[in-house]
Amino acid sequence: MxxxxxxxxxxxxxxxxxxxxxxxxxxxxxxxxxxxxxxxxxxxxxxxxxxxxxxxxxxxxxxxxxxxxxxxxxxxxxxxxRVPVALLTGAKEFWSLPLLVTPDVLVPRPDTETLIEAALHALPDGELSILDLGTGSGAIALALAKERAQARVVAVERSAAALDVARRNAERLELAERVELLQGDLFEPVAGRVFDAVVSNPPYLAEAEAAELALELAHEPKEALFAGPLGTEVLARIVEAAPEQLRPGGWLALELAPAQAETVTDWLDQAGFESIETHRDLGNRARVVSGRKPRGED
Ligand SMILES: C[S@@+](CC[C@H](N)C(=O)[O-])C[C@H]1O[C@@H](n2cnc3c(N)ncnc32)[C@H](O)[C@@H]1O
Known part of the structure; x- marks a missing residue:
């Protein structure tokens, strides 16, 4: 310059x-x-x-x-x-919440607001328990806690450094009392607990995709982006374990890549979920798949 x-x-x-x-x-x-x-x-x-x-x-x-x-x-x-602007300024707005971001977390994306919209549609106001898997900066957990004033949210994250960013965001937004932050692998820190809703924006890229991605992504944590050789590994683990951790009638919603929507819809169907829906982003791309655990089951 x-x-x-x-x-x-x-x-x-x-x-x-x-x-x-x-x-x-x-x-x-x-x-x-x-x-x-x-x-x-x-x-x-x-x-x-x-x-x-x-x-x-x-x-x-x-x-x-x-x-x-x-x-x-x-x-x-x-x-x-090609450092993303949010990492240069240390700030990103998500669902109108000002969030701190560092290189330890994925920069929250507008695409993920599709998940928030779907959740607000599916989850009535009232006393709810919500689990957010892979919370990163806390974006999803904090937006839902903000919008559902009586909800209690549990946010799980494997990376201690990312969880620390989520904790700072929860405190700054005065939501720390209703957002419990736990470190660990997916459902492991909440074994034996059940929730009204499980939501996640997990890593869903295939490792082989790394070479074709925007240069900006090199500045974000690999473990936030890549799931494994297929890209669907973490999604598969969540779908498999979710029925045990949801109340009857409980709601599961997963953000994914548009090309994964059909596969994940099939998995939810095979796992016995009902009311399976695909939610599209502003660009009309399939972005979230959701379903409900049948009410008759335990
Ligand atoms: C795509 S980022 C999403 C971050 C945030 N929820 C958002 O939407 O902006 C995925 C997050 O999941 C975390 N993660 C990856 N594998 C995990 C696992 N097995 N258990 C818990 N967290 C995991 C990553 O560290 C990362 O913070």
Missing amino acids: SAPVSTQSGGEKRWTVLELILWTTGYFQEKGIESARLDAECLLAHALGTERLRLYLEFEKPATPDERARYRELVKRRADE
């Missing part, structure tokens, strides 16, 4: 907020970054210690040399190393 240090009449050029945004948008576009303008605005707001929308009130304000130096470093890491 060289232009924002160019000179004017012998001295250093004063770069206004708008000029910095416009220059960086063009630079990111040249580098093939899709959300170029939005990324430029988010990074500049972070470098200036302000909110993105406040930049619109300060377009003509010149940035100080310190602010520009901070911004230049962020722009460089975004363009050259």
